Amino acid sequence: MTSTYSNNRLADILARAEIFRRLATIFNYPDDELNQDLRSGIFISTLTDALKTAGLDSACAKLDPGSILEDWEELLALEKDYTRMCFASKPRQVYLFESVYREGKLLQESTFQIAGLYYEAGLQLTETFTLPPDHIAVELEFMAFLYFKEAEAIQEGSSAKESLALRLQGEVLQNHLIPFGLSVAERMEKYATTRFYRTMACILRSVLESLAEPSDAKA
Numbered sequence: 001m002t003s004t005y006s007n008n009r010l011a012d013i014l015a016r017a018e019i020f021r022r023l024a025t026i027f028n029y030p031d032d033e034l035n036q037d038l039r040s041g042i043f044i045s046t047l048t049d050a051l052k053t054a055g056l057d058s059a060c061a062k063l064d065p066g067s068i069l070e071d072w073e074e075l076l077a078l079e080k081d082y083t084r085m086c087f088a089s090k091p092r093q094v095y096l097f098e099s100v101y102r103e104g105k106l107l108q109e110s111t112f113q114i115a116g117l118y119y120e121a122g123l124q125l126t127e128t129f130t131l132p133p134d135h136i137a138v139e140l141e142f143m144a145f146l147y148f149k150e151a152e153a154i155q156e157g158s159s160a161k162e163s164l165a166l167r168l169q170g171e172v173l174q175n176h177l178i179p180f181g182l183s184v185a186e187r188m189e190k191y192a193t194t195r196f197y198r199t200m201a202c203i204l205r206s207v208l209e210s211l212a213e214p215s216d217a218k219a
Contacts, residue, residue, distance in 0.1 A: 015053035017147035024140035026200045035075040059206035073194045081194045093191040098134035098180045
């Protein structure tokens with residue numbers, strides 16, 4: 001019984017790691033690798049399986065592979081939509097950096113706060129990330145990393161490492177990723193012209209809402 005519980009918990013944690021890893025890819029600039037994974041169906045099937053395993057049925061229900069593939073936008077369409085929303089629009093329609101969302105410009109206190117959490121987790125930013133530390137894709141990737149570290153700690157039987165991973169997950173989610181990520185999702189749902197980005201923004205919102213404390217949850 002204990003073994004079954006442990007296996008189910010590990011499966012849930014690893015599924016959440018996969019969800020955040022996939023979302024990090026989505027909210028980075030679209031590239032050929034993403035395009036290939038989408039066209040082959042690997043991306044959507046993997047994300048669907050992870051959402052189901054993690055019990056995020058409400059998020060999974062928003063992922064309609066049929067409608068996305070029927071109305072498939074080629075990579076160029078995704079690049080144009082992403083660039084317009086996140087870089088070319090004036091005023092900016094979607095803020096990719098937490099410091100811009102919170103303080104109105106890049107490299108502010110929130111940037112150093114999230115960077116400090118990366119450092120506490122043992123990550124060297126210059127070696128690990130190519131984007132600024134408060135980019136939405138980096139924060140999503142960091143959550144994936146923390147879930148992997150939690151699973152690793154459980155497998156090793158290290159309560160200290162597990163506690164650190166859990167604490168950092170809570171700090172990232174409640175102090176950074178939930179408020180910032182919900183803003184990104186809300187704006188992208190509103191301004192995206194491609195079905196793909198509207199759908200993925202909706203999934204991000206649903207995932208973050210499921211992890212928010214009751215007082216932070218949004219309808």
